[in-house]
Structure formats: C-alpha cells, structure tokens
Amino acid sequence: MSHDATTAAPTRTPKLGRAVRIGLAVAVLATIAGMSVRAYDYHRVAKWTDAQITPSVQVVTPENSGGVHGLTLPGHLDAWISAPIHARVSGYLKSWSRDIGSQVNAGQSLAEIDTPELDQQFEQAKANLARAQANARLAVLTDKRWKNLLTSNSVSKQEADEKAGEAEAAQANVLAAQADVDRIAALEAFKHIAAPFAGTVTARNTDIGDLISANSDSTPALFTVSDTSRMRLYVQVPQGYADAIKQDMSVQLDVPDHPGEQFTGRLIGNSGAVSQTTGSLLAQFEVDNPKGDLLPGAYAEVHIPMTGNSQTLTVPATTLIFRAQGPQVAVVGADNKVALRDVHIAMDLGDHLRIDKGLQPGDRVINHPSDSLAQGDLVQVARADARQE
Incomplete structure (x- = not known):
C-alpha cells in the first residue's frame, strides 16, 4: 500500500512543471507583445510630435510682371463749369422761376429781387442828371453872353474866364451825373438773376420773401448752375x-x-x-x-x-516681412530650410507687390509668414489638397 503511494507522486510533478513553463512562456510572449506595442506607439507619437514641431507653410511662386497692368485709385468728379450765383443788389426775393434740376440757357432768368431802395436811388440819380444838364445849359449861355460883353470891353477878361470855367464845370457835373445814372442802371439789371451759361441748376438756397444781402461773404449763393455735358x-x-x-x-x-x-x-x-x-x-x-x-x-x-517691367516679379503683399533689416521675404530652399531675402519693392499695388531685387523666377516664397520665422528654420510645405481641405 505504501509502495503504491510513493510511486504515484512522481507522475504528477512533470504535469505541474509543464504548466509552469507554459505560463512563463505566455507571460514572456505577452510582455514582448506589450513592449512591441508600446515601442510602436512611442515611435508613432514621436513621429507625430516631430511633424507638429516642424511648421507647415504655404508657398507661392512669383509671377512675371511684364505686360500692361492697372492701378486703381479713388477719384472725384466735378462739373466742367460750376458757378455759384450771388446777389449784386440788396432787397427781398420777389420770385424765382427755376428750381434744382432745371435745364437753363445762357441769360435765362432764374429769379427777381425787389429793390425799393435801389429804385429810389435810381430816380434820384436821374433827377440829379436833369438838374446838372439844366445848370450846364445855363452856364453855357452865360459863357456866351460874357464873351460877347468882353468884345465890347463891358466886362473884364477875368470875369469872362470865370464864366467859361463855370460852363466847363457844369459840363463835368453832367458827365458825373450821367455816370451815376449808368451805375445804378447797371445795378437795376442785377434785380433779374440770370444764368451765366447753359447748364443745370444744381442748387437753390433761397425762397420768396428772403432778405437778400449783396456782397456778403457769409451769405450763401442763391443758385448754383453747372455745365455737366x-x-x-x-x-x-x-x-x-x-x-x-x-x-x-x-x-x-x-x-x-x-x-x-x-x-x-x-x-x-x-x-x-x-x-x-x-x-x-x-x-x-x-x-x-x-x-x-x-x-x-x-x-x-x-x-x-x-x-x-519684364525684370520685375509680382508676389502677394501677404508674403512681405517687415523687420529692422527692411522689407524681406522668406524663401523655402531645396532642403526645406528657410532663407530670408532682402527685397526691393518697385511698386506697391495694394494686394500685390512688384519686386525688382531679391527674388528669382521659380522661388518658393512663403505666404503669410509667422513673426517667429528665422533664417535656417526647417519647414514643411503644405500640400495643395491639404490647404483645400
């Protein structure tokens, strides 16, 4: 009985050792697999990190500037002739006949001013002219009589000369009175405001009953006539x-x-x-x-x-870098390293620049460069399909 018990124990030992070895083998395989997965993940993360560290840039190729280009600038339009019309006589606006937008001919009436004071001055000037003419006629007759008396030695030559001078002075007074009448008559003509040339009434700054002050710098123009042909x-x-x-x-x-x-x-x-x-x-x-x-x-x-100029190249204005060294652009070399180049701007077209120094045809110029971009930086050029996405 005891012999049988002792002979059964050795038969279970090999089975237990085999299970342990299998377990150890599985553990080793699992460890190796885990380490492989971790190593793969590590390399993948490292590669992704390197890709994130290397900045991605967009590049453009300079274009030849030859041919005819356009420059757009703001401008403003004015009428060929534009005349603000002020009053030359004072009074009250009696009526107006043309409003804004009206087409007028040269000399056509625009408005009329009521000038009672000027009318009275005109009447007074005409009366003064009539008096001067009457005085002149009397002075001329007197001069003739005194000359006849002088021939008979009835008066002295001095007295005759005085009468001749009075006749000449009277004639001069007539001329002065006539000039005053002509002056006021000219002012009377300004009661009718007329268009100086054919055109369009572009402004009317008065209305019936307005007080009109002549020759005042602070008074706005009554009308504005413009030739817009x-x-x-x-x-x-x-x-x-x-x-x-x-x-x-x-x-x-x-x-x-x-x-x-x-x-x-x-x-x-x-x-x-x-x-x-x-x-x-x-x-x-x-x-x-x-x-x-x-x-x-x-x-x-x-x-x-x-x-x-056929020797100039055109690039977007967004490629320009402004630093202490002056205007620069960043060019990506064949080794994907950045080279900062000094450039000369021949012409600024707003959204584009014409460069006549510092660039060559076919250069890969970075568009929208970052402020931290430096000489020799390693970059990666973004693909066109990636930019579209």
Missing part, C-alpha cells in the same frame, strides 16, 4: 506712380451708381508738382457726359494703365 475727373496719384501719368493717356472709371458700366477719361493736365500735404500728384481728366449719367461730386474708381 462734360465732367472733370480729379485723381491724386502717389508720387511713386507719377511717371505713369503720360500725355494723351486714357483711363477707365467706375461709379457706384452705374455698376457694370465703365466711362473713359482723357488726360488734360496735371499739377506738375507733388503736394507736400498728400505726397501725390493731382491729375485732371476730361470725361464726356452727354446723357448726364455722371453727377458732380460723385466718387469714382479710376483704373490707370501701367506698363510692367
């Missing part, structure tokens, strides 16, 4: 583009109240000097306006043609 277009051209203003050049202009329609202006002159206040050259253009579509005082966008 042609228009004057004024454009302030920055000094950097002043050489684009050439004789006999033409420009295209747009106005907000006529979208999609363009008008043509012809250069008729410029100021010939750069304003110290605005730093610009004032250019004046003539624009035909037969239908009256353009209005005085209107804003216009003026497109000025400009001939480009």
